[in-house]
Amino acid sequence: MMVRWLREAVAASWLLLIGRLWLGYEWLTAGVEKVSDPTWTGNQAGVALTNFLKGALSKGTGAHPEVQGWFMDFLNGAVIPNTKVFTYLVPWGEVLVGIALLTGCLTTFAALAGAFMNTMFLLAGTSSTNPQMLIMAIIIMVAGLNAGKIGLDRYVIPWLRKRIPLLANPKLR
Numbered sequence: 001m002m003v004r005w006l007r008e009a010v011a012a013s014w015l016l017l018i019g020r021l022w023l024g025y026e027w028l029t030a031g032v033e034k035v036s037d038p039t040w041t042g043n044q045a046g047v048a049l050t051n052f053l054k055g056a057l058s059k060g061t062g063a064h065p066e067v068q069g070w071f072m073d074f075l076n077g078a079v080i081p082n083t084k085v086f087t088y089l090v091p092w093g094e095v096l097v098g099i100a101l102l103t104g105c106l107t108t109f110a111a112l113a114g115a116f117m118n119t120m121f122l123l124a125g126t127s128s129t130n131p132q133m134l135i136m137a138i139i140i141m142v143a144g145l146n147a148g149k150i151g152l153d154r155y156v157i158p159w160l161r162k163r164i165p166l167l168a169n170p171k172l173r
Contacts, residue, residue: 016146
């Protein structure tokens, strides 16, 4: 019943707009802050991410570590060797997710990308606003197209459905 309301009700689309705008603002401001920081994407690129990763790795010890061993292995094996790549992916990903949510363009995909980033930050032992952001992203994903109805998705999704037959499948709605 609640899922149907989220997916179909006009009132829900207005409430989702408020949540979407909040979430988009959070992502955009976080990303812009990093993009304009020389330790993220400037002449000292990688310094901020390296410090973040050191903090995450320090939380992986003790009887009840905040960062699980398998995630520490992922950080050591995939992220740290590619810090120069991730130091640009993270802030620009945040900016793009923020813009997409604020404009309501590819809203469900943007919420999924944001939820993925929130999950990575949580797995790295960072709480902050990540739990609230993750919950809002999940609500937006459950709402599907209704979350972007008051936004560019009203025009973008029908346009895409005409050009990509797989997206016209009613089971994907």
